[in-house]
Amino acid sequence: MRVITTPHVSEQAVLAALREAFGDPSHAGPAGPGQFVVDLPGGGDVIHYPAVLPAAGIHAVKVSPYLPQPAGPAVVTAWTLLVSLSTGQPLALLDASGLTVERTAATTVLAVGLLLPPDAGTAAVVGYGRVGRAHARYLRHVRPGMTVRAFSPLGIEEADDTVQAVHSLEEAVTGADLVMLCTSAAGDVLDPRDLPAGVVVTSISTNAPGAREIPSAAVPDLDVYVDARTSLQVATELAQAAASGWDPATVRGDLAGLVAGRAPRPAGERPVYFRSVGLGIEDAAVAWAAYENGNDEATTEGRSG
Structure with a gap:
């Protein structure tokens, strides 16, 4: 079994792997069994994030411990195990900490590439740490002509010349066609109802208890899309909205449906909201792409027990 401690895979390969995984006809229903805590x-x-890649003949599971410490920040790690479905033997164990950032950003960008109108010109990234920078990086591969603004309440320490750092949330989102929320907030960052119809807002999950970036009260007034239907129980604001009477059946589509062309595109009459929580199918696809990439310089040989 190969132990890959510093896996690397290109943005193009990550996007292709996710597009292929979500486009697999076997995912006409839920894209995998969801998360288990x-x-x-x-x-x-x-x-635990389990998944199967039928075309590759692979079962994968990512395990991500969250270990609070008496003093200082919690310890968070992630490892993905790839197992052959033909032999039942483990093929590789990959350090998935960096791969998780890649799949998170690429999943968002894969979705927005399908949700945005062709003439969308401006994007805002709110929260510009490691994950926010990855969102901007992947967006350049899908919509290379878009102007990108970045705002972080903590300040921006690192931004290349393709990103315009701004000093307020209002400055970031005004006139934007796309707003990608990339914070670690456990409370409302933005109310999409304050934005024009047709603007696409995306949100991700973090380890913060009750993590959400928009108010649950806004959900019924949005065209909602999700990475998978199983996310409806995981995403705090969607679960809270459902508990208050919002009907989850009104979700317009999931990522598998968008990739396959089954899900309707936004009508442009309301703000659009794409919510991802992280799926095993994403971790599996990206880990398999990294495994196929070789990573010889970052690989050690081990023995399966």
């Missing part, structure tokens, strides 16, 4: 005694948890 094991709570740990004394606090913390381990999230």
Whole structure:
């Protein structure tokens, strides 16, 4: 079994792997079984992200421990195991910390490439840490002509000359066709109802308890899309909206439906909201792409037990 401690794969390969995985006809229903959380005694948890790649003959599971510390930040790691469905033997164990950032950003950008109108010209990235920078990086591969603004409440330490750093949320989102929320907030960052109809807003999950970036009250007034229907129970604001009477059946589509052309595109009459929580199919696809990429310089040989 190969142990790959610093896996690397190009943005183009990540996007292609995700497009292929979500386009697999076997995912006409839910794209995998969702997330499974094991709570740990004394606090913390381990999230499991399982998936199958039928075309590759691979089962994968990512495990991500969240371990609070008495002093200082919590320890968060992630590892993905690839298992052959023909032999039942493990093929590789990959450090998925960096791959998780890649699949998170690429999933968002794959969706917005299908949700945005062709003439969309301006994007805002709100929260410009490692994940926000990855969103901007992937967007250049899907919509290379878009102007990108970035805003972070904590300030922006690193931005290349393709990104315009701005000093307020209002400055970032005014006139934007796309707003990608990339914060670690556990409360409202933005109300999409304040934006014009047709603007696409995206949001991701973090380890913050009750993580959400928009108010649950806004959900019924949006055209909602998700990475998978299983996310409806995981995304805080969607679960809260459902508990308050919003009908999850009104979700317009998931990512598999968008890739396959089954899901309707936005009508342009309301703001659009794409919510991703992270799926095993994404981790599997990106880990398999990294495994196929070779990563010889970052690979050690081990023995399966």
